[in-house]
Amino acid sequence: MPRRRELLRRLSDAGITPRCLLRLDAELQDHYVDLEREALAAEKSVAEASEEAWLRLGDDDAIAAEFLTHTELKLWIYRWPIALYCLGLIVWLLLILLSPLQGLLRNRAAVARYSLALCSSVALLCALLLSMQFIVTIGPPATNTAAYSVERHEVVIADPSSSLIARERSGAVKDVVVIESTDSLFEHAAIEAAYKFKYRPRVIRGESIEVPGVRNKITFDIAV
Amino acid sequence: MAQTNPPFMSGVPELLILRLLIRQQMYGYELVRAIRSSTGDAIGLREGVVYPALYAMEARGTLKARRKSVNGRNRVYYAVTAKGKRRLTSLTEEWQRVTGGVRTALEEPGRA
Numbered sequence: 001m002p003r004r005r006e007l008l009r010r011l012s013d014a015g016i017t018p019r020c021l022l023r024l025d026a027e028l029q030d031h032y033v034d035l036e037r038e039a040l041a042a043e044k045s046v047a048e049a050s051e052e053a054w055l056r057l058g059d060d061d062a063i064a065a066e067f068l069t070h071t072e073l074k075l076w077i078y079r080w081p082i083a084l085y086c087l088g089l090i091v092w093l094l095l096i097l098l099s100p101l102q103g104l105l106r107n108r109a110a111v112a113r114y115s116l117a118l119c120s121s122v123a124l125l126c127a128l129l130l131s132m133q134f135i136v137t138i139g140p141p142a143t144n145t146a147a148y149s150v151e152r153h154e155v156v157i158a159d160p161s162s163s164l165i166a167r168e169r170s171g172a173v174k175d176v177v178v179i180e181s182t183d184s185l186f187e188h189a190a191i192e193a194a195y196k197f198k199y200r201p202r203v204i205r206g207e208s209i210e211v212p213g214v215r216n217k218i219t220f221d222i223a224v
Numbered sequence: 225m226a227q228t229n230p231p232f233m234s235g236v237p238e239l240l241i242l243r244l245l246i247r248q249q250m251y252g253y254e255l256v257r258a259i260r261s262s263t264g265d266a267i268g269l270r271e272g273v274v275y276p277a278l279y280a281m282e283a284r285g286t287l288k289a290r291r292k293s294v295n296g297r298n299r300v301y302y303a304v305t306a307k308g309k310r311r312l313t314s315l316t317e318e319w320q321r322v323t324g325g326v327r328t329a330l331e332e333p334g335r336a
Contacts, residue, residue: 020279027252027275027300034253035271058270066273070280 004028006185007060011067015078032057059189089130096123171199171208179215190218235315237277240267242286242304242312249290249303252278278302286311 008021032053039049067073077084096119176194178187194216202211244250244258255278256271281287286308289300304312 023279023300024275028272030251030297030299031253031256031271056271058272062270063272063276067276070276070283072283073276073279 004060004063007063010060010064014064014068015074016067017073017075020073028057054188055192059192085130089127092126092130093123096126173197173199173214186218186220189220193218235318236267237269237274238281238286239312239315239319241274241277241281242308242315245287245302246304246309246312249301251299251301255302281308 004025008025011021011024012018035053035056036049039052040046044052071079099115099119173195176191178190181187181190197216199211199214202209240259240263241255244255244262250258252274253271256269256274259267259269259274278287278289282289282302284307286305287302288305289302292299292301
């Protein structure tokens with residue numbers, strides 16, 4: 001089974017713990033092997049068994065969506081981002097107040113007063129900046145903001161022999177392959193989508209016939 | 225009146241997993257097969273999604289995982305904890321209350 005590097009990367013970016021990711025990787029591989037063996041035992045070809053195992057296991061989107069509903073699987077820093085900001089603020093304040101404290105200990109009253117006033121101003125400014133950053137970070141999701149760009153990926157899919165998708169008599173699609181794509185990441189999803197297409201069967205002399213020769217371009221527009 | 229749990233459907237996989245694992249410990253693939261056969265294939269799911277549910281239940285302390293080597297393959301077996309047994313009892317009661325209510329509503333004459 002090709003390892004689900006993209007899924008693992010997405011989950012890692014979302015803050016899922018490394019322990020979970022390692023286990024998921026191993027267990028998905030194991031599960032895939034079991035599914036493949038089950039399909040082979042049902043006398044399917046290796047290619048069919050592999051395809052069936054992949055489909056039954058589910059695509060990256062389904063697994064990632066399920067993961068993201070469980071916040072308890074995320075690192076604490078992703079679960080309580082406010083804690084990180086509070087911790088940072090405390091460290092800042094400690095560092096800034098260290099200088100006037102040193103002055104006070106040496107009994108240099110004037111220097112201490114001046115430093116305290118200066119450092120308090122800096123501390124307030126930092127607190128303000130950190131609060132602003134926090135508001136921006138946990139504000140509305142990026143997709144809701146006015147400014148975002150769209151990244152476009154295209155996958156052309158077709159039947160291997162005719163360079164076109166073959167249509168079965170029922171109107172279902174078979175033997176889909178990718179002819180060209182701008183990014184291999186989207187090929188699997190494009191193939192899955194193509195198998196869901198349903199065409200009106202071509203009818204000649206009252207009989208529906210198979211139509212080799214349908215090419216389709218699937219476009220993915222992703223907000224980035 | 226007992227409080228209704230709005231996303232009660234979200235508790236169904238948890239209920240099924242706990243119900244099946246209380247009988248015997250299982251690994252992921254085995255568990256999915258058990259879900260299919262015990263529900264008469266009524267619940268179809270992408271099999272990979274069972275793992276996040278299992279990890280979350282383990283994080284909440286209702287399941288525990290243990291690695292076991294079987295026929296040369298290293299598998300992770302899941303079993304129900306004492307907390308999981310209490311959770312199963314509560315989920316079962318909640319589910320029976322909800323399904324009982326729905327059944328009563330469906331059987332009520334003149335409301336079809």
